Amino acid sequence: ADWYPLKVDIWDPPFDFSKPRQQAEYTPLAKASAPHKICVSFPHLKDAYWLGVDYGIIDEAKRLGVKVQLLEAGGYTELSKQISQIEDCTSGGAAAIIIGAISYDGLNNVVAELKKKKIPVVDVINGMSSPELGAKSLVSFADMGSKAGVFLAKQHPAGSKSVKVAWLPGPAGAGWVESGHKGFMEAVKGSAVEIVDVKYGDTGKEVQAKLVEDVLQAHPDLDYIAGTAVTAEAAVPILRARGLADKVKLVAYYYTPGVDQYIRRGAVLAAPTDSPVIQGRVALDQAVRLAEGKIELRHVGPIIEVVTKDNVSKIDMSTTLAPASFKPTFTTN
Amino acid sequence: MSIAATNTPQTPLRNPPRQLLKRAFVKVGVLPILLVFAILVFRSMSDNFLTVQNLTNVVRQSVFLAIVSLGQMMVLLTGGFDLSVGTILALTSVTTALAMSGFALAMPDMILLAIVLGALVGLACGTLVGLVSGIGVAAFGVSPFIMTLGVASMGFGIALFLTGGTPVYGMPPEFGEVMGFGAVLGLPLPIWVAIGLVGVAYVLVNWTRLGRSFYAVGGNARAALLSGINTKASLVAVYVLSALFTAVAGVLLTARLDSGEANVGSAMPLESIAACVIAGVSLRGGIGRVENVVLGALFINLVQNGMNLARIDSYLQTVVIGAILIAAVIFDQIRLRFAADLKD
Amino acid sequence: MSIAATNTPQTPLRNPPRQLLKRAFVKVGVLPILLVFAILVFRSMSDNFLTVQNLTNVVRQSVFLAIVSLGQMMVLLTGGFDLSVGTILALTSVTTALAMSGFALAMPDMILLAIVLGALVGLACGTLVGLVSGIGVAAFGVSPFIMTLGVASMGFGIALFLTGGTPVYGMPPEFGEVMGFGAVLGLPLPIWVAIGLVGVAYVLVNWTRLGRSFYAVGGNARAALLSGINTKASLVAVYVLSALFTAVAGVLLTARLDSGEANVGSAMPLESIAACVIAGVSLRGGIGRVENVVLGALFINLVQNGMNLARIDSYLQTVVIGAILIAAVIFDQIRLRFAADLKD
Amino acid sequence: MTMSAQDHRPGEPPLLELLKVSKQYPGVLALDAMNFTLRRGEVHVLFGENGAGKSTLISVISGATRPTSGDMLMNGEPARFTTVHEARAQGVTTVFQEFSVVPSLSVEENLFLGSELSCGGFLAKRRMRQEAHAILQRLGFDLDPRATVARLTRAEQQMVEIARAFRSKLSVLILDEPTASLTDREANRLFELVDQVKAQGVGIIYITHRMHEIDRLADRITVLRDGKFIATVDARDVGQDELVGLMTGRVVGQVFPNIACRPGRAVLSIDRLATGSGSVKGASLQVRAGELVGLAGLVGSGKSEIIRAAFGLERTTGGTVTFEGKDVTNASPRRLLRAGFSYMPPDRRVEGLAMMRPCSENMTLSALDLKPLAEGPFLNRYREAAEARRHAATLELHPMRPERAVEAFSGGNQQKVLLARSLTRPFSLYVFDEPTVGVDVGTRAAIYRFIGRLCEAGAAVIVISSDLPEILNLSHRAYVFYDGRVQAELTRPNITEAAILPLFFGQKAA
Numbered sequence A: 001a002d003w004y005p006l007k008v009d010i011w012d013p014p015f016d017f018s019k020p021r022q023q024a025e026y027t028p029l030a031k032a033s034a035p036h037k038i039c040v041s042f043p044h045l046k047d048a049y050w051l052g053v054d055y056g057i058i059d060e061a062k063r064l065g066v067k068v069q070l071l072e073a074g075g076y077t078e079l080s081k082q083i084s085q086i087e088d089c090t091s092g093g094a095a096a097i098i099i100g101a102i103s104y105d106g107l108n109n110v111v112a113e114l115k116k117k118k119i120p121v122v123d124v125i126n127g128m129s130s131p132e133l134g135a136k137s138l139v140s141f142a143d144m145g146s147k148a149g150v151f152l153a154k155q156h157p158a159g160s161k162s163v164k165v166a167w168l169p170g171p172a173g174a175g176w177v178e179s180g181h182k183g184f185m186e187a188v189k190g191s192a193v194e195i196v197d198v199k200y201g202d203t204g205k206e207v208q209a210k211l212v213e214d215v216l217q218a219h220p221d222l223d224y225i226a227g228t229a230v231t232a233e234a235a236v237p238i239l240r241a242r243g244l245a246d247k248v249k250l251v252a253y254y255y256t257p258g259v260d261q262y263i264r265r266g267a268v269l270a271a272p273t274d275s276p277v278i279q280g281r282v283a284l285d286q287a288v289r290l291a292e293g294k295i296e297l298r299h300v301g302p303i304i305e306v307v308t309k310d311n312v313s314k315i316d317m318s319t320t321l322a323p324a325s326f327k328p329t330f331t332t333n
Numbered sequence B, C: 001m002s003i004a005a006t007n008t009p010q011t012p013l014r015n016p017p018r019q020l021l022k023r024a025f026v027k028v029g030v031l032p033i034l035l036v037f038a039i040l041v042f043r044s045m046s047d048n049f050l051t052v053q054n055l056t057n058v059v060r061q062s063v064f065l066a067i068v069s070l071g072q073m074m075v076l077l078t079g080g081f082d083l084s085v086g087t088i089l090a091l092t093s094v095t096t097a098l099a100m101s102g103f104a105l106a107m108p109d110m111i112l113l114a115i116v117l118g119a120l121v122g123l124a125c126g127t128l129v130g131l132v133s134g135i136g137v138a139a140f141g142v143s144p145f146i147m148t149l150g151v152a153s154m155g156f157g158i159a160l161f162l163t164g165g166t167p168v169y170g171m172p173p174e175f176g177e178v179m180g181f182g183a184v185l186g187l188p189l190p191i192w193v194a195i196g197l198v199g200v201a202y203v204l205v206n207w208t209r210l211g212r213s214f215y216a217v218g219g220n221a222r223a224a225l226l227s228g229i230n231t232k233a234s235l236v237a238v239y240v241l242s243a244l245f246t247a248v249a250g251v252l253l254t255a256r257l258d259s260g261e262a263n264v265g266s267a268m269p270l271e272s273i274a275a276c277v278i279a280g281v282s283l284r285g286g287i288g289r290v291e292n293v294v295l296g297a298l299f300i301n302l303v304q305n306g307m308n309l310a311r312i313d314s315y316l317q318t319v320v321i322g323a324i325l326i327a328a329v330i331f332d333q334i335r336l337r338f339a340a341d342l343k344d
Numbered sequence D: 001m002t003m004s005a006q007d008h009r010p011g012e013p014p015l016l017e018l019l020k021v022s023k024q025y026p027g028v029l030a031l032d033a034m035n036f037t038l039r040r041g042e043v044h045v046l047f048g049e050n051g052a053g054k055s056t057l058i059s060v061i062s063g064a065t066r067p068t069s070g071d072m073l074m075n076g077e078p079a080r081f082t083t084v085h086e087a088r089a090q091g092v093t094t095v096f097q098e099f100s101v102v103p104s105l106s107v108e109e110n111l112f113l114g115s116e117l118s119c120g121g122f123l124a125k126r127r128m129r130q131e132a133h134a135i136l137q138r139l140g141f142d143l144d145p146r147a148t149v150a151r152l153t154r155a156e157q158q159m160v161e162i163a164r165a166f167r168s169k170l171s172v173l174i175l176d177e178p179t180a181s182l183t184d185r186e187a188n189r190l191f192e193l194v195d196q197v198k199a200q201g202v203g204i205i206y207i208t209h210r211m212h213e214i215d216r217l218a219d220r221i222t223v224l225r226d227g228k229f230i231a232t233v234d235a236r237d238v239g240q241d242e243l244v245g246l247m248t249g250r251v252v253g254q255v256f257p258n259i260a261c262r263p264g265r266a267v268l269s270i271d272r273l274a275t276g277s278g279s280v281k282g283a284s285l286q287v288r289a290g291e292l293v294g295l296a297g298l299v300g301s302g303k304s305e306i307i308r309a310a311f312g313l314e315r316t317t318g319g320t321v322t323f324e325g326k327d328v329t330n331a332s333p334r335r336l337l338r339a340g341f342s343y344m345p346p347d348r349r350v351e352g353l354a355m356m357r358p359c360s361e362n363m364t365l366s367a368l369d370l371k372p373l374a375e376g377p378f379l380n381r382y383r384e385a386a387e388a389r390r391h392a393a394t395l396e397l398h399p400m401r402p403e404r405a406v407e408a409f410s411g412g413n414q415q416k417v418l419l420a421r422s423l424t425r426p427f428s429l430y431v432f433d434e435p436t437v438g439v440d441v442g443t444r445a446a447i448y449r450f451i452g453r454l455c456e457a458g459a460a461v462i463v464i465s466s467d468l469p470e471i472l473n474l475s476h477r478a479y480v481f482y483d484g485r486v487q488a489e490l491t492r493p494n495i496t497e498a499a500i501l502p503l504f505f506g507q508k509a510a
């Protein structure tokens, strides 16, 4: 089954999140007019989330018949390596480039340079502040945090019995973490949700496991742990082992296969999904459209859905997760 | 004719209590004192800190770092480095999970066998990394820094390749339940394993010829060679042992996380070296004691746990942990100065 | 039977051209040869590789690593380590951006002054970190590993605290345009700065008393002390210089990024040490040459660039870069063996 | 003089035989088709100038280095040792010139290094301790088996090294300058042991630059020059002068110069000094310009420590040090050096030289702040090279390649590099601690003349030495140390072996 046409959020005029979003149907090109070379730069390709984006881009590239070269910088601390990779990739000639940015502002110069070289840039997943972008395919991570927060706030509106929540948003200083944090905190404001602890930490599972343990020690009366998908995955066995599985509930603010599994089993309460596969597909289509001068929707984001045990079987997970058989792919020919 | 000087006042017992304190300090070392001090401070900052449950927690959290640091210490004793421990952790985790879930699928009736075989495959893969490093350092004379860094990079690429970046699931749940969360006599199983390994390391380092050769190679490689020690064998042994210890930690970690992860352990190389150095292990080789290294690992985890329980802001935690590392070493310097003063 | 073991009898001029080749190899060292070799390989793998534009690109990308490695080398010469270069990069970036945007706001008419003052504040903050490390190592005798690791942790906490985790922007655009992307005589400005710093480092290390004292301290610290060298001052100097060089790289990076970032540079400590080690700098101190270190940094970046252009998979790149690091050092070992064979 | 080849007892192959052994180092042919035979139960002395190839020869025999070409026979059988371990297994045990002790380990751990006793795979620590005690007792070496070697003096480390050699089962015992920093008491114990094992049929190769040791021990002597075999002679057949002639190819003449004594102002006064480690317990001494003062004493008597404390290397707990009229107690070495105090440490490896750096850099290290080399903050490396060359020439560095790393030089030549450092700037006080460790007779004479010239030019000179003839022949005045105190002060006519020896052992001066 084809993924399109698909209902998406769009912003028009583009690149201004302060304007209200509109809904539209997204339909990609049927075929590219030439086998363009498209560069893709990722912060990393070490987890299932980015694997989903990779899948979306690669699958769409095969459908459209364009050549993709994908580079990954190795982590969110490797901004200068990402810049080098963008330079390297485009110096081999590229019709367009898709960037999953490590830094919100740090790539603006590079984007400006690319613009001078007439290489259009698509901003995928993470967001950049540059006004020179060709298109955006993303939802703001603030929205993701917000969705998770709203989910909690709805369950525990102001006036109800207050609940204690520990919030583990991810590595300090990473752009997506800071904006997710902001969205989450704003969403729970004024509800019965009390944030008793905020703990930053790397998204390695052992790091998050340790934080979860410490948070449980520090707050024996905790009701929720909310945080990254890795946090939720790490917390499940720990809660089970401590016999707290029924007492402390888990909420993640993005979606991975592990979270998916645990939601189905009821071990994780809820997690919003931003359909990373779709963001990848749209980004590639936008890139090809930019290369061919056919761009229509410049600022597109999938509609965020909060997945719970009740609706998980109704949602099409192929928009969120790469198929199990998909292996990380860096080039198409 | 003699001008044999008039005796200057030699007063070894001028201030006996203070002298005694100094002597105690010199004897027990800095870490026990710092540990007690940290415990007192954190107790006053959080009620939940000094509970049996939390302390068990801390010890269990320290298990991985402690085991890895033991291996790291042996490498440091020979004057080397092992920067590949993070990768070994990741690679062991991934291969254990892959193999175990494969075996579990292939022989669903013999879960125990699948678990054992899976763990063995993981251990073997991890140890292989150490063998490669050891051969590089011993036979080709590559500097340990570059050798283990290069091997770490290679191993990480392989781990990523094996998993494609996603965690490996599908291990039999019994594995996690027993090895990760099981307890014997009230102590979590990982702690028992760690106690066993500490014992092994202690005996190996202090009571065998191989262990003695580590000190000799690190203390003066040329002297060791001229004394007829097979320095190359010692070097290979030390990297293999470090990898083996780390691989055991990797298997335990996999059980604990219930999945095989390529993204674990990246902080391990520096953290394990730090645990060793604050425990008085010399980076120039030849000096270090097993007991202290265990305390070093414990101390680092205790401080992190205490700060989390005391709800210290994450940013501030980073600052504090840095300051504490430095302070610990400065105290140790003071101790050494005292030690030089006290003559036995 | 001969005890000359595997050694073949010495035949000095049996094969003069081969001897000549060997001699050339011994003389120029491994890195130039590896560089040429890498260029040939990558040229055959990608048409875009051997273009002026791409090579300029590679050099410009290498600038940061090269500058940091120069500072790192001086620390290594004294037998130390600087694990804080990553933090210094981050802290310089953050403080430069904060100060510069503040000054630009306060005096919108004097943008140039704002830029200069901002950069100076950044340099000062970065250098301060080095001063702290230097004092810790020299005066308190803390092991350089722990001192710089601790300082790095503290500095990172401070950088995060200053920015609240988000990038700092608002610097005058002229800063980025000139320092980040400006060019003089066709060469990007950062390259000019790097050339200048290489010159400074070369003269400093080879032609000043201070530079000589680095070698002396690393070669034999006791001997240096007995020879009236102010070893403590040398140690402080070396950490300050390393921090200063890194801070310059930090300012350039900030210009390039047009924002102050707390999350840059975490790979820098290991990468800069690796660049030094493959350039033949000894981690035990006392040995190392400026020219080679620059080549080392260039080599690492060239290989990464070449692999990107040759469209090699990222995971595979990780494996290849590890293998190349090891191979480079093995070649250097072979070179040293040749050197021992050659008569004079 | 008899050539050894004819001196062969028929029927019995020599214990060890080397045929045409060569060893090439970069730029140096250290051994040039060298021949050598060792018989059972003989002490065979290797004699030659610094850099002649003695250490190279024995490292070939002991498996530490591989020769470039040549053959070795043991008991008539071809033998080859690729490692020291293999050699040891054949009973070939070596005391190396540059010790093979591990500083971070204790004395007993070093004694058993590489051949630890074990029991069921575990170390038999108690048994090793007992044996360590026994061996030290047998040798009469006063060492604590539990002491860390890093904290021992050079002489004490040498004792560990020697004790280790006598622990193992021997067939060939090789001693490379074993007494270079020992005093006569320890040396005599060593000689007795050598006699013992010799009686058991062990072949002993002994390298020394001290003539009286050759007189005392040698059965046969092989002389080397520039890596070449010169002659093997019977010890009874040759005199000292003849030997020295063979070694150098010229006549050396008198080793000890006559140094004029013109005492002037007091340069250094040490008053009731005590150190934190307790090695010096209230000792006083004084040195005047234009005189040469010797400090003697047994190993560990504190003769070194007192000057180290004065030079700011040890923490003092009492007493004062006055240099050139100023109180400099606890001043830094740097300050003292700049004020004109030169101190040459006894152990060149530990405190003297950066082994991987060129000789020239090592020589000029303490003069970097002075004019010809310093130009403001810069360094004139051309002048530096010229200076280094000049000093290397003065001290006859061999080979004359001061740009090479120190580690590529023979032991004696390394010592010259260290000595050259005191030439590089003017000093008013020179302290030489064991200045001639490992230096050959010819060079030794040159060094003594050089010290003499310094003294005659008006400098104050202190020589600290465990080589008694050095003290006897050079000093104008001598202090004898015992147990951290000055046991006696002697002046010229009274500085005799007979007067000093009893003082060494704590007897009061007559």
Ligand SMILES: Nc1ncnc2c1ncn2[C@@H]1O[C@H](COP(=O)(O)OP(=O)(O)OP(=O)(O)O)[C@@H](O)[C@H]1O
Pocket: D025, D026, D028, D029, D030, D048, D049, D050, D051, D052, D053, D054, D055, D056, D057, D097, D398, D399, D407, D408, D409, D410, D411, D412, D413, D438, D440
């Ligand atoms: N590692 C090395 N590299 C280069 N040359 C060396 C090396 N070791 C020794 N040599 C050279 O070999 C020659 C012989 O040295 P060796 O150490 O055997 O002399 P020696 O007779 O023991 O002298 P000494 O009495 O000073 O100890 C010397 O010229 C020395 O410079």
Ligand SMILES: Nc1ncnc2c1ncn2[C@@H]1O[C@H](COP(=O)(O)OP(=O)(O)OP(=O)(O)O)[C@@H](O)[C@H]1O
Pocket: D150, D151, D152, D153, D154, D155, D156, D181, D277, D279, D297, D298, D299, D300, D301, D302, D303, D304, D305, D306, D346, D466
């Ligand atoms: N760094 C040190 N730490 C502890 N003890 C030391 C240290 N250096 C020397 N000693 C001890 O101090 C005592 C006196 O040493 P000193 O160097 O004065 O001896 P010495 O008379 O010169 O003997 P030698 O002939 O061995 O040089 C010795 O017993 C020695 O073990």
Ligand SMILES: [Mg+2]
Pocket: D054, D055, D056, D097, D410, D411, D412
């Ligand atoms: Mg010698």
Ligand SMILES: [Mg+2]
Pocket: D153, D303, D304, D305, D346, D433
């Ligand atoms: Mg002495």
